Amino acid sequence: MARVATTSDAFNAIAEPQRREILTLLREGERPVTGLARDLGMTQPQTSKHLRVLREVGLVHARGDGKQRLYGLDARGLRPVHEWLGGFERFWSESLDRLDEYVQELTQTHQERHDDDH
Template sequence: MARTATTSDVFNAIAEPRRRDILALLRSGERPVTELAEELGMTQPGTSKHLRVLREVGLVRDRRAGKQRLYGLDARGLKTVHEWAGGFERFWSESFDRLDSYVQDLKRIQMEE
């Protein structure tokens, strides 16, 4: 089965660790590509390629500010990821509840000894 194009699928786009790093940096606000590249230890062209993919899937927006272009997070694009991951919330809640119950049982046993 052919892979979905990275530029049309949010999941494929964020599968790349550097792109997730870029998104994390953009949580604090808009930044120029040069600043992102420096912070990530990447070249400007390499960073620009990742930003292009993120922009094409709707996770990043850009705007001109004088001579530079500022990139910012558009978290609306993460809605599908959030909805998908949210489906596992019940699983994790139940797992933590079972773990808590087990720990409480161990504490009771220790106190009885």
């Protein structure tokens, strides 16, 4: 079976932890590749390679600013990931509802014991 290129979609692109970290850093605003590389503890060529992948799938944009290029987040490219994850939301909601019911039962039991002591 042929390996799918990492640039085929956002899912493959964000599967790599360092690319997710780049996206996290870019949430704060545009950054030059040198700043990203420094904060990630990577070389500039390694960082540039990851940025190229993120650009190709539409998660990052670049613009010239004098002699440097600034990279910024384009979160619209994450919409397919968000929509896919949304299908699992009911499982999280159900778990939180069960936790809430459990906490309410514990609180009621604790209150009843406290009332019986007085």
